[in-house]
Amino acid sequence: MKKPLILVTNDDSIVAPGIRFLISVMKEIGEVIVVAPDSPQSAMGHAITINNTLHIDKVNLDNEIEHEYSCSGTPVDCVKMAVHEILKRKPDLCVSGVNHGSNSSINVIYSGTMSAAVEAGIEGIPAIGFSHLDYGWSTDFEPIRDYVKEITMAVLQNGLPDGVVLNVNFPKTDEKSIQGIKICRQAKATWVEKFDKRTNPQGKEYFWLTGEFVNQDKGEDTDEWALKNSYVSVVPVQFDLTAHHAIQKLNSWDL
């Protein structure tokens, strides 16, 4: 079997420990090309750069990788740039992460890591976003190495259904206590915002966005349940946002 071509990106920037770990796993599996943001792009969602210019620089952070680029844009820009400007052929897989922090539940919608994976999916590339609930940059990723590899190999072997990418989250725990992998649905949860109001040296008010994550979902088939119970959560994510079940109801309005 020819080595698969694997595009690696993230949202924490090209120097983040999470992507360096992910690159190290992907090197065991295929030919790796890296196109990742030159600065942190957390919580950028599916933002793209249309009102500003984009820059790419060839970098050499890993001697074993021929094609490694840092990009001035968002994670989604990185995928677009990789596919349409840098790569000679469509990659066999795109992996994004490992994100420093959770992208489970509603976090998927704010996540630059997942938006990069979704963008690859839109381009017709099988894609996986990996995130670790432990957001510290000193996280030991080794305990999740075999899981990352197993899930990646499964996607390469089986492909993914059309219009679906994977959102994989790892619990805060060591390898011994990970209970296995659960296929889940996205838990219904929200952030309850608390803006931290401060005053700047000129006397003008400003705010920091903070908040508390509240899970309203008691289901045992959710990613939140899986993670709380030390499972790796895998949620299939789609980018057809149509609420198909609501179409009939709206038609009854006789607009």
Place this chain on the structure above:
Amino acid sequence: MKKPLILVTNDDSIVAPGIRFLISVMKEIGEVIVVAPDSPQSAMGHAITINNTLHIDKVNLDNEIEHEYSCSGTPVDCVKMAVHEILKRKPDLCVSGVNHGSNSSINVIYSGTMSAAVEAGIEGIPAIGFSHLDYGWSTDFEPIRDYVKEITMAVLQNGLPDGVVLNVNFPKTDEKSIQGIKICRQAKATWVEKFDKRTNPQGKEYFWLTGEFVNQDKGEDTDEWALKNSYVSVVPVQFDLTAHHAIQKLNSWDL
């Protein structure tokens, strides 16, 4: 009936003609509060500001509105700020737009306008994003006034299913030739990117993101079909991104 409290926002900035028009329609329906970006935030998707400070300024662009604020953040920041910092009670409705340009099909995922509506939906507020295919700032919005009003009144009267917001797009046409309103699904379409490569005065390469919109979907139940045939398209949009249909298949992988 007590006047409904309506939060108005957008992504083209608080001075854009589209939001000023939308405000003028909402004043006919309820009590209006405006919290909108102080600068253009197109294509920001569901980005939020977590690594920078946020500012709000009370402005007075419309003498008939008591509470009008410009915000330094993204459209999603504006909704969070409105709900958790500015408003004393949860609004009865959030409307976003009218966007200068299409948010039909896959554009929904890049759109700041729609992300603001989705964020309101996550907060449990009925929400509608309005967009006009004509992206010029000199667009005449009057021909769509009655449609905006009709759809808004229908949502206020009927409510929306849990977890659903509306993505409304208007065709490029005048009132006489609008054929009516169609409830649709999101067409399967993508942008084929073409990066415009240039050289800066220092001799370094840079890029502008451009692209061509390609609709691969021949369905006559899609938003693209409706708009092409001069209908107003209404797509119910959900923020549970789980591809529920894929769960069984993934379980068969025996991970």
